[in-house]
Amino acid sequence: MTSRPPRACRSRPCPSTSTGAQRFSAPVEAKLKQAIEQLGYRSNPLARSMITGRTRTIGLTILDISNPHFTNVVKGPNRIALRHDYTLLLVDIDENQAHERPLIEALAQRVDGLLVSSRLPDEQAHWMLDLDKPVVLLRNAELPIPSVSINSRLATYMLARHLLDLGHRHIAYLGFEHARINDERIRGAHDCLAEAGLEPDVYEAHAPTSLASKQACSRVMLWPQRPQAVICYNDLIALDFMKETASLGLRVPRDVSVTGIDNVPYGAYAAPGPTVDIQSEKMGELAMQKLIDALAGHADSVNFMFEPRLIVRESTAACTTTVHA
Amino acid sequence: MTSRPPRACRSRPCPSTSTGAQRFSAPVEAKLKQAIEQLGYRSNPLARSMITGRTRTIGLTILDISNPHFTNVVKGPNRIALRHDYTLLLVDIDENQAHERPLIEALAQRVDGLLVSSRLPDEQAHWMLDLDKPVVLLRNAELPIPSVSINSRLATYMLARHLLDLGHRHIAYLGFEHARINDERIRGAHDCLAEAGLEPDVYEAHAPTSLASKQACSRVMLWPQRPQAVICYNDLIALDFMKETASLGLRVPRDVSVTGIDNVPYGAYAAPGPTVDIQSEKMGELAMQKLIDALAGHADSVNFMFEPRLIVRESTAACTTTVHA
DNA sequence: CTGAAAGCGCTAACAC
DNA sequence: GTGTTAGCGCTTTCAG
Numbered sequence: 001m002t003s004r005p006p007r008a009c010r011s012r013p014c015p016s017t018s019t020g021a022q023r024f025s026a027p028v029e030a031k032l033k034q035a036i037e038q039l040g041y042r043s044n045p046l047a048r049s050m051i052t053g054r055t056r057t058i059g060l061t062i063l064d065i066s067n068p069h070f071t072n073v074v075k076g077p078n079r080i081a082l083r084h085d086y087t088l089l090l091v092d093i094d095e096n097q098a099h100e101r102p103l104i105e106a107l108a109q110r111v112d113g114l115l116v117s118s119r120l121p122d123e124q125a126h127w128m129l130d131l132d133k134p135v136v137l138l139r140n141a142e143l144p145i146p147s148v149s150i151n152s153r154l155a156t157y158m159l160a161r162h163l164l165d166l167g168h169r170h171i172a173y174l175g176f177e178h179a180r181i182n183d184e185r186i187r188g189a190h191d192c193l194a195e196a197g198l199e200p201d202v203y204e205a206h207a208p209t210s211l212a213s214k215q216a217c218s219r220v221m222l223w224p225q226r227p228q229a230v231i232c233y234n235d236l237i238a239l240d241f242m243k244e245t246a247s248l249g250l251r252v253p254r255d256v257s258v259t260g261i262d263n264v265p266y267g268a269y270a271a272p273g274p275t276v277d278i279q280s281e282k283m284g285e286l287a288m289q290k291l292i293d294a295l296a297g298h299a300d301s302v303n304f305m306f307e308p309r310l311i312v313r314e315s316t317a318a319c320t321t322t323v324h325a
Numbered sequence: 326m327t328s329r330p331p332r333a334c335r336s337r338p339c340p341s342t343s344t345g346a347q348r349f350s351a352p353v354e355a356k357l358k359q360a361i362e363q364l365g366y367r368s369n370p371l372a373r374s375m376i377t378g379r380t381r382t383i384g385l386t387i388l389d390i391s392n393p394h395f396t397n398v399v400k401g402p403n404r405i406a407l408r409h410d411y412t413l414l415l416v417d418i419d420e421n422q423a424h425e426r427p428l429i430e431a432l433a434q435r436v437d438g439l440l441v442s443s444r445l446p447d448e449q450a451h452w453m454l455d456l457d458k459p460v461v462l463l464r465n466a467e468l469p470i471p472s473v474s475i476n477s478r479l480a481t482y483m484l485a486r487h488l489l490d491l492g493h494r495h496i497a498y499l500g501f502e503h504a505r506i507n508d509e510r511i512r513g514a515h516d517c518l519a520e521a522g523l524e525p526d527v528y529e530a531h532a533p534t535s536l537a538s539k540q541a542c543s544r545v546m547l548w549p550q551r552p553q554a555v556i557c558y559n560d561l562i563a564l565d566f567m568k569e570t571a572s573l574g575l576r577v578p579r580d581v582s583v584t585g586i587d588n589v590p591y592g593a594y595a596a597p598g599p600t601v602d603i604q605s606e607k608m609g610e611l612a613m614q615k616l617i618d619a620l621a622g623h624a625d626s627v628n629f630m631f632e633p634r635l636i637v638r639e640s641t642a643a644c645t646t647t648v649h650a
Numbered sequence: 651c652t653g654a655a656a657g658c659g660c661t662a663a664c665a666c
Numbered sequence: 667g668t669g670t671t672a673g674c675g676c677t678t679t680c681a682g
């Protein structure tokens with residue numbers, strides 16, 4: 001069976017009209033539709049796209065589909081796209097740097113426009129300008145590409161402020177240096193603590209995985225100068241951190257307060273620490289709206305930045321430990 | 326700006342060779358490649374697909390991308406597809422019955438084959454045979470379509486058995502009737518309990534949402550004959566059930582044992598009850614392998630059924646309450 | 651082995 | 667309005 005796959009019926013289509021106006025009477029129209037249905041005729045979207053240059057399709061690349069933050073980002077765009085009669089095609093990059101560019105380039109050739117969430121620094125993302133397709137980035141960028149992002153510096157600033165208010169003095173930040181926004185998050189925590197004459201201990205998780213977070217937990221918590229509170233890069237890392245803390249015989253929030261960012265739904269089920277809502281769904285919605293506007297000819301290349309919102313869950317505790325050393 | 330979007334360079338391509346053999350010397354080849362790169366030439370996959378009939382693309386429709394079970398199902402196929410030089414295009418159905426068929430049909434026309442996870446009963450899924458593309462279903466089906474599924478009956482049977490062994494006698498099942506496999510899950514629990522001369526109380530959650538699960542929790546737990554243990558349709562419902570149980574002032578597992586199915590990662594962070602691993606990732610992998618085989622001409626339409634595996638987490642408790650009434 | 655020509659299914663532009 | 671034709675970018679086929 002090496003023959004080409006079956007094609008749709010090759011007879012000429014029976015367009016109701018070329019101008020969109022009513023061409024036949026209603027009953028005739030109905031008969032036509034039925035005949036089309038019966039013959040199994042389906043217009044070939046590939047051939048159509050080749051002429052019109054449009055696919056009625058939008059691509060969205062996701063760094064890791066198993067991270068609830070990213071799946072939230074999908075929901076908004078999907079709704080907006082469907083409302084405008086576009087189909088949203090998702091591609092999971094699977095956090096694989098090597099796959100990122102080829103997958104995006106391949107996708108770009110099959111869609112009208114792209115939403116891209118990438119870890120690439122601006123300097124390495126210029127090729128996106130050559131895709132010849134409208135792109136909206138889901139992050140802050142200094143490129144001439146419209147983008148939608150969250151104020152990351154403010155997010156960690158808020159968390160640090162909150163922890164200070166609770167009486168914590170010795171605060172750690174557990175980051176993930178491959179993320180573009182890690183530096184900003186460090187800065188937010190740093191700036192806030194500096195106002196109180198303090199400084200955060202900065203740790204690195206190396207990867208956004210369960211194992212890496214747990215290893216990092218040991219490093220942070222079994223260090224002689226164990227922090228009273230930890231600001232994690234995101235909720236997923238915070239969840240694993242909390243789990244590992246329990247394994248080490250320590251209790252949250254009695255022995256350490258753990259905070260995250262993203263407000264992922266599953267945070268609510270676990271021992272809940274404060275988090276920051278970064279409005280993933282709203283970000284996605286706006287990005288998609290921008291893209292659809294661009295496809296309609298209303299291009300803008302402005303970066304819109306959402307403000308984060310602190311979420312304090314039930315069991316946030318005031319500091320009960322004294323600073324070591 | 327109503328002109329058509331920019332196209333790739335229209336000059337003729339410079340195929341290294343048509344037979345795949347070496348046509349030019351290595352240095353010349355390199356120069357060519359550079360020239361192609363410099364001109365920004367990119368072969369148009371749509372035009373190519375129109376001729377060859379294939380797209381090197383596979384579609385996967387997901388019922389709800391924010392359910393971690395479904396995102397797990399994506400990971401396996403994505404890996405296998407990339408390994409075979411296919412791009413996996415995902416579409417989120419968003420649990421919307423009305424969108425399902427149109428989205429699948431639209432996707433089918435842009436890909437070489439499809440993996441479909443659907444809630445449609447067999448009787449309403451015959452149109453999938455007319456897609457004229459190889460399809461592998463991610464569920465049990467009596468259709469002449471290859472499928473990969475999990476033994477759902479065995480899953481609830483295992484959980485019921487486990488709960489009986491712990492001394493529970495009054496066991497409830499909280500299901501979700503829109504799911505095709507709900508009946509089988511009821512049957513599994515029923516069959517197991519019947520062997521002990523018992524019968525499960527069957528409740529309905531109406532929707533796989535947080536709100537619905539919590540409402541169901543009240544109905545189950547505030548009923549005069551409160552069960553000693555609950556088998557939930559899946560882990561997501563179990564998580565919300567546990568959360569709501571706490572809100573009602575009851576404790577898990579002291580007042581009630583809660584179990585789920587899917588072994589979603591976030592179950593491990595919450596108060597952990599037993600669950601059943603349904604090998605989501607393996608299922609997806611096998612399904613993709615079957616599809617790729619079918620695309621290579623090795624069609625088979627067999628249903629492969631995975632066996633579930635019971636996962637007992639740390640804090641499963643033996644029954645300490647006596648049966649009411 | 652190499653180059654030109656035919657044509658995939660469709661839409662756009664053009665004459666009638 | 668209505669029917670015809672040209673041609674999108676590519677692969678395949680078929681003559682040179």
